[in-house]
Amino acid sequence: MSGNYNLTEGALQNIMRGGDPTDPIVQVLGTKKIQNSSEKEKERYRLLLSDGKFTISFAMISLQPGERCIPNFSVIVLKQYITSVVNNASKTEQRILLVLEFEILHSGETVGKKLGTPTQLTDADSKPSSSSNGTLTAKTNGNAPSTYKPNSSSNVSVSDGVSIAGQLAHPISSLSPYHNKWVIKVRVGNKSAIRTWSNSKGEGKLFSCDFIDESGEIRCTAFRDLVDKFYEMLQIDKVYYVSKCQLKPANKQFNTVKNEYEMTMTNETVIQECLDADPNIPQTKYDFTPIDKLAHIEVGTLIDVIGVCKNSSELVTFQAKTTGRELKKREVTLIDQTRSAIALTLWGNDAESFDGTNNPVVVIKSAKLGEFGGGKNLSTIASSQMRINPELQECYRIRGWYDSEGVNIDATNISARSEMGNFNTPWMCFKDVQDQSLGNAEKGDYYQVMGTILLMRSENCIYKACPSEKCNKKIVDLETGMYRCEKCGTEYPSFKYRLLASMNVGDWSGNQWVSMFSNEAEKVLGLTAQEVGEQVDNQSQTMASIVDKANFKQFVLKCRAKMETYNDEARLKTVVVRVDPINYEEYNAHLIERIQALMSA
DNA sequence: CCCCCCCC
Numbered sequence: 001m002s003g004n005y006n007l008t009e010g011a012l013q014n015i016m017r018g019g020d021p022t023d024p025i026v027q028v029l030g031t032k033k034i035q036n037s038s039e040k041e042k043e044r045y046r047l048l049l050s051d052g053k054f055t056i057s058f059a060m061i062s063l064q065p066g067e068r069c070i071p072n073f074s075v076i077v078l079k080q081y082i083t084s085v086v087n088n089a090s091k092t093e094q095r096i097l098l099v100l101e102f103e104i105l106h107s108g109e110t111v112g113k114k115l116g117t118p119t120q121l122t123d124a125d126s127k128p129s130s131s132s133n134g135t136l137t138a139k140t141n142g143n144a145p146s147t148y149k150p151n152s153s154s155n156v157s158v159s160d161g162v163s164i165a166g167q168l169a170h171p172i173s174s175l176s177p178y179h180n181k182w183v184i185k186v187r188v189g190n191k192s193a194i195r196t197w198s199n200s201k202g203e204g205k206l207f208s209c210d211f212i213d214e215s216g217e218i219r220c221t222a223f224r225d226l227v228d229k230f231y232e233m234l235q236i237d238k239v240y241y242v243s244k245c246q247l248k249p250a251n252k253q254f255n256t257v258k259n260e261y262e263m264t265m266t267n268e269t270v271i272q273e274c275l276d277a278d279p280n281i282p283q284t285k286y287d288f289t290p291i292d293k294l295a296h297i298e299v300g301t302l303i304d305v306i307g308v309c310k311n312s313s314e315l316v317t318f319q320a321k322t323t324g325r326e327l328k329k330r331e332v333t334l335i336d337q338t339r340s341a342i343a344l345t346l347w348g349n350d351a352e353s354f355d356g357t358n359n360p361v362v363v364i365k366s367a368k369l370g371e372f373g374g375g376k377n378l379s380t381i382a383s384s385q386m387r388i389n390p391e392l393q394e395c396y397r398i399r400g401w402y403d404s405e406g407v408n409i410d411a412t413n414i415s416a417r418s419e420m421g422n423f424n425t426p427w428m429c430f431k432d433v434q435d436q437s438l439g440n441a442e443k444g445d446y447y448q449v450m451g452t453i454l455l456m457r458s459e460n461c462i463y464k465a466c467p468s469e470k471c472n473k474k475i476v477d478l479e480t481g482m483y484r485c486e487k488c489g490t491e492y493p494s495f496k497y498r499l500l501a502s503m504n505v506g507d508w509s510g511n512q513w514v515s516m517f518s519n520e521a522e523k524v525l526g527l528t529a530q531e532v533g534e535q536v537d538n539q540s541q542t543m544a545s546i547v548d549k550a551n552f553k554q555f556v557l558k559c560r561a562k563m564e565t566y567n568d569e570a571r572l573k574t575v576v577v578r579v580d581p582i583n584y585e586e587y588n589a590h591l592i593e594r595i596q597a598l599m600s601a
Numbered sequence: 602c603c604c605c606c607c608c609c
Contacts, residue, residue: 195603195605197602197603197604197605199602199603201602202602204602204603205603206602206603208603221602221603223602223603224602251603251604253604254603254604255604264602316608318607318608318609319607319608320605320606320607320608321607321608322605322607323605323607325605325607327606327607327608329607329608345607345608347606347607348606368606372608372609373609379606379607380606381605381606382603382604382605382606383604384606417609
């Protein structure tokens, strides 16, 4: 008897007839691994299950690689399952039970034997009884049932133009290249833009989309004329019946959708919208990474991110250096509850259509993590999916946080550049620089030094520059009230002042001539370039008296040193890329380290 | 059958 273990007698027959009992308790009598052709994420097992009255062998379960299958005689409860009709080798239809979630109630060891005397469920036993021929259910357990009204014919063909809507759907997880008679009922979670290609094998266009159902997800790609046929029809978030696509092993290099297969539309492919959209079919699943964590994740990783648009740039158009293609981008700064911000670069359509007014919540599925100048950034790629203010729990939460708090905070920007990854700039003294013959690296050598300004030159320290934002080129005063920039080839009615300072900096070991541009020179002088220019112009100060105040000030200087040949003479050119006040704690730590190194030498 | 994803 199965008595003590409370097997749900008759449950398997009920399920195979399309019924939907809650938490049925069954016993595992045997397991067999299903051989598969490709390396894959999940391992599939065929199960022999008993409910104490009947046994079925058409049950399947997917497990993580290496996960041990359920031991024989275990008593388990089926928390989530789905049934599906598949074609077997003899081309007849067979209903199978897919176990999606279970719990072991009693270990196989404890039970130790087959419970009761179950008999094999026959085909006749599993056919729906005449009283239940109206509606079949195929669903996960526990939620409101999703019902499907089967077609009048129980053996529906999908190849002859007959409607495929309303059929009992197969789960995505049951699809494989080995049978092609299936219909899936899926939501479109993502749809790419139409892309064209041209290479030695030919040219064409394509788009791809990701289908989702309760059992999993799969990518589907359409080429050439099938793009025209299906691109407009398939819309993100809508539900469709899909059949007759070709399956092949997924190319994991480019496809991050969690399925060992991907599929391609063919001329036989039939897609029909499902109008009584089923809320149980899931939406795109997100696995959001908080922004502060992105600082420590490997570059190149695909990331799901949610953030409030703190600000966004204008649309920028430029030519790609390598391909010559015209590119469009827009920079967006995202901020989240970790009080961190990151730059997100949108490309193409995403960039064009983006509107940052009113600080929308931005959700990106599969953004690519990048790095620039020591800071991290995110970038959309072809398979990224952006949503603005989506109806998600996380979206409401971050909206509330931003409106009440985030709007006012000064976030840590993990995209902040430090010219060269600030963190690892080695401390040196000028004698080290000399001894180590620095400056031969392609991009120059970087170091930081605690230095004293010994002499700042007043000659040619300030100049009138092109007023356009990016251009700092010296401008020609046409003496007509207009100024001409040779670089931009434009005449402007105004100019801006810029500093280009040359100074001799010393430390305990030596000295070095260095140059610095406006941003750094302003910190040294304690005046903006504009203020310097005006004071000299209105003669309230001379340039000499302004630079004199800089002498003998001390700073931490981050320097880039590079050997350059000048009139056949090699000399070390040093640019101060960053000026900071002295952080004594950090500088002392460096000195202590240096002393200890000397003592142990 | 694509699979480049760009720039500072």
